[in-house]
Amino acid sequence: MANNVQGVIEKALTNLRSEKSRIDRQISALQTALTVVRNTGSDHAVAPRPRRKMSAEARRALAKRMKAYWAKRRAAAKAQAKKTTKK
Numbered sequence: 001m002a003n004n005v006q007g008v009i010e011k012a013l014t015n016l017r018s019e020k021s022r023i024d025r026q027i028s029a030l031q032t033a034l035t036v037v038r039n040t041g042s043d044h045a046v047a048p049r050p051r052r053k054m055s056a057e058a059r060r061a062l063a064k065r066m067k068a069y070w071a072k073r074r075a076a077a078k079a080q081a082k083k084t085t086k087k
Contacts, residue, residue, distance in 0.1 A: 054062075
C-alpha cells in the first residue's frame with residue numbers, strides 16, 4: 001500500500017515538473033513578445049498634448065453653467081415625480 005502511494009506521488013511530481021517547464025517556456029515567449037512590442041511602438045508614439053490651463057474667470061463661468069444645468073435637471077425630475085405620483 002505504501003509503495004502504491006509513493007508511486008502515485010512520484011508520478012504526480014513528474015507531471016507537475018513537466019507542466020512547470022511548459023509554463024516557464026510560455027512565460028519566456030510572452031516576455032520576449034512584450035519586449036518586442038514595447039520597443040517597436042515607442043519610436044512612432046505621438047506625444048500627448050499639453051493640458052490647457054483654465055483661468056479663474058472661465059472656471060467661474062463653467063461653475064455657473066453647471067449649477068444652472070443641474071438645477072434644471074432637478075426641477076425636471078421633481079416635475080416628473082409629481083406627474084407619476086398623481087396617476
